[in-house]
Amino acid sequence: MDRHPIYLVTGPCGSGKTTWIHQQLITSTEPSAYICLGADATPIDLTYLTATCPHVKPISAGASWTQLAEIQPLYVEVAPQLDLASLQLPVSIESCQRIAIVPKGLIESEYHDWATQTLISEVTEKNATLTASPRWGLTGEVLDPASLNVFWDELIQGAYGSVARAKGIFEIVDGRSFYFSFGIGYPDLTYFELPLPPGLTGRPTRFSGLEVVGDKLQAQVIMETLQDCGLDDNALAYYQDQIRSQLSTELPAEVLI
Amino acid sequence: MKIAVMSCIHGNYEALNAVLSDIDRQKADRIFCLGDLVGYGPHPNAVVEMIRSMDIPTVQGCWDEDIVEGLNACECSYPSILAEKRGKAAHEWTNDQIQPEVREYLAQLPLSLREENLCFVHGSPHNQHEYLMPEINAFTALERVMATGADVLFCGHTHIPYVRTLDAGQLAVKVQQPEGTSTKQFTAPLKQIINAGSVGEPRHGRPNATYVIYDTDDKLTTLREVEYDYQLTCQAIIDKGLPAIFAWRLAQGLEYAERAEDPTHVCER
Numbered sequence: 001m002d003r004h005p006i007y008l009v010t011g012p013c014g015s016g017k018t019t020w021i022h023q024q025l026i027t028s029t030e031p032s033a034y035i036c037l038g039a040d041a042t043p044i045d046l047t048y049l050t051a052t053c054p055h056v057k058p059i060s061a062g063a064s065w066t067q068l069a070e071i072q073p074l075y076v077e078v079a080p081q082l083d084l085a086s087l088q089l090p091v092s093i094e095s096c097q098r099i100a101i102v103p104k105g106l107i108e109s110e111y112h113d114w115a116t117q118t119l120i121s122e123v124t125e126k127n128a129t130l131t132a133s134p135r136w137g138l139t140g141e142v143l144d145p146a147s148l149n150v151f152w153d154e155l156i157q158g159a160y161g162s163v164a165r166a167k168g169i170f171e172i173v174d175g176r177s178f179y180f181s182f183g184i185g186y187p188d189l190t191y192f193e194l195p196l197p198p199g200l201t202g203r204p205t206r207f208s209g210l211e212v213v214g215d216k217l218q219a220q221v222i223m224e225t226l227q228d229c230g231l232d233d234n235a236l237a238y239y240q241d242q243i244r245s246q247l248s249t250e251l252p253a254e255v256l257i
Numbered sequence: 258m259k260i261a262v263m264s265c266i267h268g269n270y271e272a273l274n275a276v277l278s279d280i281d282r283q284k285a286d287r288i289f290c291l292g293d294l295v296g297y298g299p300h301p302n303a304v305v306e307m308i309r310s311m312d313i314p315t316v317q318g319c320w321d322e323d324i325v326e327g328l329n330a331c332e333c334s335y336p337s338i339l340a341e342k343r344g345k346a347a348h349e350w351t352n353d354q355i356q357p358e359v360r361e362y363l364a365q366l367p368l369s370l371r372e373e374n375l376c377f378v379h380g381s382p383h384n385q386h387e388y389l390m391p392e393i394n395a396f397t398a399l400e401r402v403m404a405t406g407a408d409v410l411f412c413g414h415t416h417i418p419y420v421r422t423l424d425a426g427q428l429a430v431k432v433q434q435p436e437g438t439s440t441k442q443f444t445a446p447l448k449q450i451i452n453a454g455s456v457g458e459p460r461h462g463r464p465n466a467t468y469v470i471y472d473t474d475d476k477l478t479t480l481r482e483v484e485y486d487y488q489l490t491c492q493a494i495i496d497k498g499l500p501a502i503f504a505w506r507l508a509q510g511l512e513y514a515e516r517a518e519d520p521t522h523v524c525e526r
């Protein structure tokens with residue numbers, strides 16, 4: 001595919017927009033920029049992309065179109081809740097590539113009409129009708145890994161409602177940050193560690209959170225279960241102290257000096 | 258003689274009824290129960306009453322012990338914070354529901370039973386909380402059976418039924434002392450560990466109850482899997498105010514709580 005300086009990417013919930021953008025970004029090391037139009041205060045995709053592709057510059061939601069056009073290549077993810085028909089593009093970026101990522105089986109849609117290029121993802125058409133995608137901000141929460149595994153298995157197996165897509169960034173007690181991903185039709189990617197510096201001093205201030213696309217989701221129960229997976233202040237302080245002590249004894253002498 | 262061995266009923270009265278009916282159809286001569294009559298499930302009193310009324314020889318399980326003595330096991334009982342919160346919620350509910358005579362019955366249960374060359378325990382001969390997993394190393398497995406003096410050790414607790422035959426029944430122990438090394442060898446006849454699975458809280462991926470039939474004459478074991486209307490138990494879990502996730506996990510054939518990370522860990526109270 002020819003490279004365009006600006007890509008507007010849209011599609012239904014869980015169709016694979018961020019996955020496609022990540023595939024483009026990871027094949028290049030040139031400075032790039034990313035913004036999600038319509039994103040709320042749970043920037044899971046932004047955190048995931050900037051952590052795994054350090055050459056990507058995050059753009060703040062308040063940036064003007066003129067500012068956006070200055071950084072290229074630029075990937076603009078358009079959240080499905082935005083009305084594409086009323087999306088006003090300035091002249092400066094009208095020549096951008098409009099890409100729709102649509103589930104297989106979806107023949108006609110507003111995404112097809114809007115896009116200059118339509119890409120078919122592996123997710124099923126049924127998922128395209130799902131619009132509920134509650135999000136939970138978890139910044140400051142540190143989770144017990146064993147509990148997180150249980151919660152995640154229950155979540156994707158339908159204990160809290162039918163789940164078509166789920167992704168989250170979670171902080172665990174040893175200071176690492178993990179990206180969890182699940183989607184019907186997606187490869188069997190379960191989770192991996194984000195290349196971020198470990199946080200072992202109190203509660204982390206960097207973003208963590210969860211987004212789920214599904215049907216009949218029990219949002220309150222999901223939140224309560226996540227809270228049940230978290231460490232209280234005393235436990236967190238105890239474990240962080242243990243891990244710091246362990247790390248200091250493992251470091252070579254010249255490093256300790 | 259045909260004996261039926263069941264374990265880990267966990268207050269699931271519907272499952273117990275189905276298993277007892279199946280045992281009847283199998284024409285078992287005797288029934289033994291390996292404990293954990295209560296905990297997590299919605300009918301702890303009814304389950305105990307049924308076991309008592311049938312005069313089924315029963316050993317004390319870890320949950321039975323916790324209800325009698327209070328929740329003071331070490332952290333091994335809970336492999337995660339989430340499991341701990343759920344387990345404590347279940348314990349609190351069960352503790353509130355249990356009737357005095359049921360508690361008294363659970364308190365007087367023995368830790369093991371012996372019937373000729375057969376031994377019956379909940380977890381292991383050493384502790385109700387110890388898991389004898391099917392993949393446990395042969396030395397440990399053989400030691401656990403030999404510690405009882407029996408040839409066949411029946412256990413539960415893991416909630417997954419299995420039969421493990423220990424046909425290399427020889428232990429060699431080397432003792433190193435300043436004056437030299439001495440070696441002692443023990444030879445044992447064929448030994449077996451038979452896990453009865455779980456009646457009320459299976460963990461084999463289906464909600465069906467499991468137990469075993471053992472024929473003492475031909476030494477044959479039959480693992481039985483019994484279908485029952487588990488949705489009745491799921492509904493009772495919700496109706497009685499137990500955590501709804503227990504109903505979902507039961508329907509999936511998952512345990513209410515996960516097993517400890519270290520299956521050979523022995524609880525230190």
